[in-house]
Amino acid sequence: MANTFKASTSAVNSTPGTVVYTTPSGTSSVIHTLMISNTSTVPQNVTVQFIDQSAGTTLRILTGAPIPVGGTIFFPKPINLEVGD
8 A cells, every 4th residue: 555645734823723634534644744833923822732533532742832933843753643533
């Protein structure tokens, strides 16, 4: 089976709970790198969480982290996701 690599981007506003990606049915996903950049004109705080649908749990990996104007937070480790995560 061949791998299909995709880039996913999303402009997120101040609305909590914005979903950026959901693993489609019949497959699994690996996030190889997660980058969060602040392209606004004011500093921002960001929270990142993953919802494990099969376990019914939420894993918060970043809470209220400050990102200065033009700054980026970079997660270089893979994150494995199952259907619906």
